[in-house]
Amino acid sequence: MAKFLFKVGRWSYLHKWQVIVAWLILLAGTAGAALTLSKPFTSEFSISGTPAIEALQTLDDNFPGSGDIANAPTVNLVFAAPEGQRLDSPENMAAMDATVAYIADNLDGITSTERFGNPVEVNGELTRTIVGQMTEMGLPEESAKADAYNVRTLSDDARIGYTTFDFGAESSMTVTQEERDVVNRAMEIGRDAGLQVEAGGAGFGEPIEIKSTSELVGLAVAFVVLLITFGSLVAASMPVITAVVGVGIGALLIVLTTRFVELNEITPVLAVMIGLAVGIDYALFILSRYRQERQRLSGPDAAGLATGTAGSSVVFAGLTVFTALVALALAQIEFLTWMGLSAAVTVAISVLIALTLIPALLGAWGDRAFAVKIPGVAGNPGPGKRPARDLARRSMGRSWVNVVKRFPAVIMAAVVLGLGALAIPVLDLQMSLPADTTSNKDTTQRKAADLMAEGFGPGVNGQFLVIVDAHNVNPDTEILQPFMDAMPDETGGDAEKAALASFLYTVSEAKSVNGIRHAQLVAVNDDLTAAQIAATPTTGPEEEFTLDVAHGLRETNSRVEDATGVTIGLTGLTAVQMDITEELAGAMPLYLSIVVGLAIILLILVFRSIMVPVVAGLGFLLSVGAAFGVTIAVFQMGFLDLVNTPAPIISFMPIFLIGVTFGLAMDYQVFLVTRIREHYLKERGSGPGAEIRAVEEATVEGFAQGARVVTAAAVIMIAVFVAFVDQPLPFIQIFGFALAAAVLFDAFFIRMTLVPATMFILGRATWWMPRWLDRVLPEVDVEGTELEKEFERA
Structure with missing residues (x-):
């Protein structure tokens, strides 16, 4: 793959105007198609297949027009x-x-x-x-x-x-x-x-109100970080340009998709958020490698080698993000599936843009790619000073990794215990979908719900609707006889009496459920074959106990079905939302095991090591746990009063956070550890202690070379996500906060602290792998090592 990407990067550099014009034509064409063929987004969240949704179908069958x-x-x-x-x-x-x-x-x-x-x-x-x-x-x-x-x-x-x-x-x-x-x-x-x-x-x-300023704020901060990283206005502008083009095409494709599929209007917001972050980062990695190679190679060769080496890592990282987002379909919730697919397509476009448009822009600028330098920034000489010879030799990254080298065990313990402590609030996680009872306290919706609870009890905001279909009721059922005997003769035949008796029996059983304040018959259809029963809980829809009440109702309804032959469904807004929340919660363990397992397998292939993938996977669990913990502490528990209305976390945030954080975590793992492994493969030798020295030297040198660009990438991503905290919708605020926290913990505490610390502790065991496994697994040259060797020989 590295050799193919080398050719792609070199070709794009040499045929710059063809590549640039092709992407602009694609952007314009997509815009034209989207404006011409698109349909409006919907505010509805498409859902099907849950018990409460199926009960709604039963309701519509028996009460047409409901x-x-x-x-x-x-x-x-x-x-x-x-x-x-x-x-x-x-x-x-x-x-x-x-x-x-x-x-x-x-x-x-x-x-x-x-x-x-x-x-x-x-x-x-x-x-x-x-x-x-x-x-x-x-x-x-x-x-x-x-x-x-x-x-x-x-x-x-x-x-x-x-x-x-x-x-x-x-x-x-x-x-x-x-x-x-x-x-x-x-x-x-x-x-x-x-x-x-x-x-x-x-x-x-x-x-639903969406502010357009979040993207602008994120781009502005990203540009400043890129300016500090490269010290050049020209170089800083290129990742921003490519990210905007990539996200623009991705967002327009989502708009175009509305012609064929009904999409929620939040779908493009999340795709833009993630697409901007990864688009800038991927371009940054290739551009940074180009600057390094350009010191010794011609422009076309430097662009080809940067695309073949850093570009290979970009492809692998993009593939992990893409896979994690597509795998959101495992939850089997339509709107979440489309959110994941839309974001995944945007990420794929960002990868293609980074591999082709960045080399093309470099070709267009030529020797001026790092022009318009800012004095005193990124190694540029200040007024009256000589230029720095080697920025990596005196970098903060080198200083930091040497500190980690001196105290690896202490630092590892501090990271594990610290992030573990931050994850403790996860034990109290509560999830729900947006409702009046969880709205901001300043809104009229929340005030209305609070007044209703004060005047009529909290259960008035969370009523359940029980649908009884008595088409197949058994008139000979012994349990219904007392109800049938009490009915006047003019009520009808045995079938009608049995149906009415089943309704009354269901009401009496529903009243006996712990947590149900009252249950009553509210409607019967014209042919007496179906009924609606309102069941009012003692607690509000946001309370955990109300979920237990719903389960109790369903268990009771199941017993009534067995005894009478009727079919009973539980529905209503509260039941629908609870079913969605439970579906998402049930999918999380499977999804988490898949993404962590996928990470370990892919990293074993890439790094030919057992311990590096294990540490990466465990580190991911730590970072995502800590991100969950601080999000729950702030938004659910009201820590430090940072939000004025603490409420349960929106149901689909955890599984989405896991998917996105997994992809981004693997980004930083690949970009940082590939540099370390490059040095390790070059420096390992023979003799006493040579292997250990090679591990330590490679960790220091590889970290020093990769830390600056990884730091810049993480800061950019955090800035893009934090900008979305300013959105008026609470669940977009939570997404922005949680993703920013996840990147912060994963990039700085896991990848740039825990990973090098474990390498120093493990020594040569860092790169140990059973020989039989090494022979079985295919070679995946993400670092582009073979490409570099072949290029040097040529």
Whole structure:
């Protein structure tokens, strides 16, 4: 591969304008196709196959037109009177009437208006209707009143009330800003009259807003770091240019893909974040190697050799990132799969850009590739000073690796214990998807959820919906006979009685589940073959206990199915989100084992060593654990009050963080250790202690040569990720923070500290490998050693 890449780099240098124009034409063509053929992104997260989603299909089969209740554009409008007042006072009643009337007059097509209106009036009418209907069905009046109380719209002290309706939009994700504005203006009417008025619900979620400044900030910081690294305006601009071209093509391809696949609007954000980071880094590695080779070779040969050596490492590193992102499909969550594939394609393009466009730009600039030098930077002479002969000889990297050489055991222990301590919060990891109950405390959505919990109990925000399909109910089931015998004769035949009995039996069993405050029958279809049962937990959707309650409900429902022959599903927004969270949590161990196992196998192939891959894999676990730990401490536990609303970590962040961090960790492992191995292969000899001296000298020299560029690459990547912490959406903030922390820990504490420390401790065992395994495994020359030998001979 190194020889082929040498030819690619040399050809690109010599045919510079053809390469540059080809990439620009591809960028323009992709832009034209994207603008012409693309469709709008969706705000919805595509999911299928979970039990709660399958239950929604059962609901739609038996209650046609019910729609997807998990994505219904429902709004909860919540009123709260000042302390010491009641909503049923004349002035507060007038304020609520005016608020509700404004919505009714200015919103077209609202649906699900059964509970829409003044909460005080709706509550009275709702109570009378439910008690009347339930007693007619033979339910005791006490039970009927309990059902009515459970769905009340006015709190016991009459200070808090709410009303609900659905926007006319198809789903919660297609609600327009104009519709939200009507509700906002209506709320101001109530607030001006002295009430607290808040709105929440799936239909009134915060609109997805993405700031375009993050990429610009990341690029600006990257340019400054490149300027310090190369000391040249021209050289610093090249990785930025190639990264922008690569990410531009990648993002436009994602936009074009919307013609064929429905993609969430967050998909390109994550692809751009990762694509920018790796694109700049890959170009940096090749450009740095070119500068080194250019001191002794002509431009075309230096470009070819840089592409053949550093470019081989870029291909390997890009392949690991690509594989880790594609493997996100293992979670079997559609939106996560498309996020991973989109980011993977962007990474692949970044690799191709680095291998061809960087040599072409070097050819275009020629001897001016490192022109416009900044005095006193990167070895450039300051005013009145002579230029530095060898920057690596007096670098901070050399000083640091010599410190590690003196105290390897102490430093290794400090890194392991320190990162291990930072990983402790992982034991308290809680995961969920965004909801009103986890929104920022300053938002009206969170205030609405808090008022609902205060007035009606936290479970009102996390109700479950039980769907009972009684098409195959067994009328002879003994457990249903008491319910059937209590029904009046005019109820119908045995099949109808058995179906109704199964509904009532399911309700009674659901009530017995620990953590269910109340369960009640809320709807029966026209032919009496299916029913909807609302089950209200005692805790909110963000509580871990609510997940246990869901499992308890499913176990109880399974027993009811076995006893009666009915089919029961558990769904609702809370159940859907919990299923997704559990799917992702269940996929993490498999995914983690695959990526770590893949890392060890690939590194054994590359470095012909057992210990180097083992240390790399264990180091990855340490760095990703520490990144998880600090992210959980800050965003979930509220450490140092850095965020004003601590909440469970978004469900798909951990598995995505594992994939991206794995790829980036292997980047730094390859780029740093290949330089060390190059020196080791050259310096190892025979005689007492020669092997040990070769390991130590190679570790120092290889580290000194690679540390500067790896440091620059890590700082650039951290800057790009940190820039996304400024995004308004909490889960993008968490992604930016977590990825930045992961790169920080992995690059500086693992690759540049723990790895050389273990090499000094292990000595010649660092590069030990069983002879039989060495013979079996194919040769993978990532360093381009054979290429260099052949080039020197020529």
